Amino acid sequence: MPKQPCVYVLASQPNGTIYVGVTSNLIARLVQHRSGAIPGFTQRNHVHVLVRYEFFATMLEAIAREKQLKRWHRLWKVNLIESENPDWADLAVGLGLKPLNSRPPNGGC
Numbered sequence: 001m002p003k004q005p006c007v008y009v010l011a012s013q014p015n016g017t018i019y020v021g022v023t024s025n026l027i028a029r030l031v032q033h034r035s036g037a038i039p040g041f042t043q044r045n046h047v048h049v050l051v052r053y054e055f056f057a058t059m060l061e062a063i064a065r066e067k068q069l070k071r072w073h074r075l076w077k078v079n080l081i082e083s084e085n086p087d088w089a090d091l092a093v094g095l096g097l098k099p100l101n102s103r104p105p106n107g108g109c
Contacts, residue, residue, distance in 0.1 A: 005062035009052040012045055014088035018077055019047045022066040026053060030092050048100055050092040051081045
C-alpha cells in the first residue's frame with residue numbers, strides 16, 4: 001500500500017477503548033502499534049484492533065479530520081464505527097496483517 005494520509009480508529013475490543021490517530025503510512029503505523037513499539041496510551045490499554053480508517057488527498061485534510069473526531073463524543077465515534085463495521089471486525093486483516101491474539105500480552109485479562 002503506497003503512503004497516503006489516513007485517519008484511523010483503533011479499539012481494544014468491540015465497544016471498548018477507542019483511539020483516533022493520523023498517519024501517512026497506515027500499514028507501518030499499525031505494525032508499530034501492534035508490536036508495542038510505541039509506548040503510550042494504545043500500548044497501556046491494549047488498543048490495537050483497526051475498526052475504521054479514512055484516506056485523504058493531503059495530510060492537512062487528514063489532520064483536520066483527526067482533530068474533528070477527537071472532539072466528538074464517544075457515542076458519535078461508536079456510531080461512526082458501527083455504520084460501516086457493526087461487528088467491530090479487525091480491518092487490518094483485510095489489509096494483509098495477521099489477526100491479533102485475543103488475549104493481551106503479559107497474561108492480562
